[in-house]
Amino acid sequence: MATETIIWLIPLPPLLAFFLIVLITNRVKWLSHSIAVGAALLSFIGSMVVFFRAIGVEHLGEHPFEASVRWLATGDTSLHIGILVDPLAAIGLFFVAWTVLMIFIYSVGYHNFGQPKGDHDRPGLPPHGATQIDAQGHKHAVLSVEPMYSRFFAFIGLFAFGMYTLVISDNLLTLFVGWEIMGLCSYLLIGFWFQKPAARAAAIKAFITTRVGDVFMLLGVAYLYSQTGTLSFRTIFTEGTLKHLAEQPSVLPWFSIAGLIGLLLFIGTIGKSAQWPLHVWLPDAMEGPTPVSAMIHAATMVSAGVFMVIRIFPLLSVGAEHGMTSAMFAMGFIGSFTALFAATIAVAQRDVKRVLAYSTISQLGYMIAALGVGAYVAAAFHLVTHAFFKALLFLGSGSVIHGMEHGVLHTGDHAMDPQDMFNMGGLRRKMPVTFWTFLAGGLALSGFPLITAGFWSKDEILADAFAHGYWLVFLVLALAALLTAFYTARQITLTFLGEPRTEEARHAQETPWTMTLPLVVLAIFAIGFGWVGIPEDFLGLHLPANWFHEFVGGTLANPPEAIQFNFLPLLTSFVVSLGGLGLGYWVYKGVKAGSADPLEKPLGRLYVWIKNKWYHDEVYQRLFVDPAYWLSEQFAYLFLDRTVIDGFLHLFARLGPWIGSSLRQYIDLPVINGLIGDGSAKVTQTLGRNLKVVQTGKVQQYMLFALIFALITLVYFLFTIKP
């Protein structure tokens, strides 16, 4: 089959799965998950076929797989949409296919397929356990199956469709379509357990916060379209077009068109990839089931934001040659700031997923900062490695939570929070597979030297920042890396090492193969993937060519140069990684049950600040949410519409009857009725009454009058008739 045909078909199986499950197989759990996993498998196979064909093509960047069709009629022309698989998209397909498939398989186990229905389970709430009676008549509380099992698979199917669409798009419009569909799915999935007010609120928060970014992005897309007459990447990223965009000033005179469009599109990424200041939705998104967190926060949605900016990098970087354009400056600033900012918050979080959430925000900051300093390949590299190890970590945390819930069912204490790391401990013995894979992921996240993928990608970013002379970015990112290693060690130590701190932790159990297999697969990538991107001149040696750099770098028309190896960034990477890991382990290794966080006392005020996320939610509530509600209800509706406009209209409403009654009172009644109607009657009456006295009935009087009038007439005629 032609490669282009396969590419067109890749996003379709999950979409089909969505419709089939929603419309038909909703009630039958095994059929629903089979359709979903089968669909993910089909897309996976398609993606792998395309990927392997793609890496076999010489200079894929110059002749990628592409095809397009007419979609929207626009006057004399039309907008085309289509598919494009260049090196970037090929890599994208690779990591999306693997992570999505693993997450689908994991979800079967996570939602406790095969377990009985819960005692009090209701659709809209997380399952709470079922009571099983065994052969001896003993009651056991066991995990129960998710009531809305099939719906979950439908939604993640739609999600996968969105991501695949985004990756293979050859134009900004269908990229945006995939983007928004994923936004929808994140809403549906974060709010999966919709009966929980927290989940409901988190879903809305996610949607609205990303929407802020999306509306700016939409403007950017419209602007780009109106300037170039197309939205296809290949057509826009040609030298002539880019030059034109870079040289003309935009509607805001301080920016070139390319600069303004770049900024507008980047704001979309700020929202979608949860960069400061639009990061607030991501930690709350932990309300969703864990596979959702893995999907949204590792493999797909947040990656989409970074993927998009990588895609439009030619637009963002045009005009500055080897310096920074305004868009790149913004990215450098926001990216590095976010990386450090989020890392500080992660240090003080107790919830195992929340640490990972802030970690994601921080790592995405890394990628954005990388692009900001022009490290195109490094950003793409980190995107892929991060997808693998972060998905691994999230799925691992889900496994941990499942294990803890086993313990909760055993003790029956539902008030305990199974996600609080301070309630865990010693889980390495109870859940070995989870432990080792989580360790692999954690080490990758921390950039443990040489053997983890995270090391290679992070180091490349640091090296790039250093080599191009961006000291501040380098320092900030290094500091963030230190904190990253620190909180990762903190997390692993609290969760797995030491002794169990609670009864629940003591009774934790390893999770089924549907959950541990994906962990193992992802761990392999978390360790091995980095080796495809080892720089040629690493440590001054002459190693084989950096395949990743060559391949992905070929996406750009002017492939970026590999940077010269330098010992300083390498040393920094070593120090921050090992140092942070060591420090984290050392501080937390002795934490006992019921004790507070060892950092609380030493950091004092600072600890309160970072624990409370630097009070962003509270500030936003005061600054945006409450005023928005006031504007809506009080101002727009009650004041403007009801009081002002309707008040004005009601004046007319009152004017009508007022005019009517005035007319009646002042004209109709007195003049027409009174004067003319009754008046004439009165006049006639008076006249009659006064004149009637002439009628005396006396004949002689009548005759007298007749005589008098005859005489008068006679006199009149005598004097007027001319002879």
Place this chain on the structure above:
Amino acid sequence: MIPLSWYLIFSAGLFCIGLFGVLSRRNAVAILMGIELMLNAVNVNLIAFWRYLDPEGISGQAFAIMVFAVAAAEVAVGLALVISIYRRRNTVVADDIDLMKW
């Protein structure tokens, strides 16, 4: 012959006497008598004009005969009315017969 004007003055005088009678007599029959006088005065006038101005023509005579007839008819009717009223009201005073008033 005596001048025409004497006849005319005579008839005018007679007419005025009749008119005076009509206007001032109480008795309804007397009023009718007055009307008769007026009619006869008119007749005298007519005959005088006929005799003096156009003796050959017959229009004057014819007119006078008409007036006789009308006078006779009118008196007959008038007296019948008066008698009818008298039977009802037991009075022939004109002023008392004033039902046809406002």
Place this chain on the structure above:
Amino acid sequence: MVSNLLTLILFTPTLAALVLFFLPGNEKKLLRWAAFLGSLIPLGLSIALWFQFKVSQPGFQFEERYIWYEALNSSYHLGVDGLSLTMVLLTTLLTPLAVLASFSITDRVKPYMILFLLLETGMLGVFMALDLLLFFVFWEIGLIPMYFLINQWGSEKGEREITKTWKVPARTYASFKFLIYTMAGSLGLLLAIQMIGVASGTYDLTELFKLWPKIAELKNIPLGLPLETVKAIAFWAFVVAFALKVPVWPFHTWLPDAHTEAPTAGSMILAGVLLKLGAYGFLRLVLPLYPAEAQRYAGGLAFLATMAIICGAFAAYGQMDFKRLVAYSSVNHMGFVVLGIAAAAYAAGTQDAVIALNGAVLQMFNHGLSAAGMFFLVGVVYERAHTRDLADYGGLFPLIPVYGGILIFTSLASLGLPGLNGFISEFLVVRGSWPILTLPTALSMIGLLFTGAYILKAIKHVLHGPTNPTWIGHISEINSREIFVMVPLMVLILWIGVWPGWILNVINAAMNTMMKTMF
């Protein structure tokens, strides 16, 4: 190839109404089905019309012209181009669905159905008329049945106050406001039409399109006014009449009241079609007849459009009445239509203007579908819960999951989710307006943001959250008749969102021609 297809489409509803007139008034089932089947005939005919329409041929097709008032030079002239064809399809599609939705009306079914069918004739006539007097007649015909529908079959509860002491039932208030307000605009319309007719000697649109914009000398100038004054008066009269109908902010306040108090099917047609009459008037009459004046005032119109988008979204977000929230969403969505029209007026003849118009007309169609769907869904839950207050609902999703799914789908179409129809039209409007009216377009994004907010607010209160115990066991799932009403809408919403070519090509051809012939 029936030669009088348009007349057939136009008067079949009236015939159906006539048939209904002779049916016994207490046979509710018979009346309902007769009305439904009667309203399906124009739908079938308009689908046939769609297939026979030649997209590549510019100008009006299926024209019919018969002498009407010879002394005035007014004829019975019908015809469709891409714009009116789209609107005819929308009308004939929504009416059977609205009739089907009205099956739950039990009180005085016969007059209700008759009024509905007469309303359909009125609406179709506006879209098909190519003669100004005919246009006006049908325009007015569309008003009266709606007044009665709201007044007699509208919501029973509620009161509005005019002054502190003067209170009227809500549906009386709403119907009256709707009728008087729009009729006030129509008066100006009548005046303007008469002026045009008298001054140029013809009422026929196809002739006026060529004649009126370039007119230098009038035949019988009323009151001896100069040409410019006549044109200006007529222009403003047109604009006011159509602005009231669309409705353009700040003339929009009749809409929330009328939509909220109308019966479900009434709201469906009101939002689905009647609002489009105003926009259609702008496109068919104001832009082609007054290109210069329209250009001069396009900035003002764009300002009003932006206010509608923003204030409509804000007001919707501040609502706790479900139906009123959806009503304000109509103000918000029609704002995009007006923005597109303003952009086209400002830069007529450019390709950007065509794109903006494509977006505007497609938005008219799309909004018809999604608004009708949303109002219907509000009606579904209202019939069961007898309340529209969002605070009274709560966590209904587990109790009525099918309804919930359909509600989410339709709400997302209303929100403009890519993949569904709303996105295509909004994107085209934004794309078209950005180069022409940059600031209003940028500001309208605020409205787009809050659109998301209010849609999610509605879903949050109705479906999500802890289930309100009042409704457990007291609320029934959406039934098959109701699903049947929604399915065509949902299919079209998805289809247009994924592959809009079939309708966009028709609209594009018409708008392209319109822009080219305007200058």
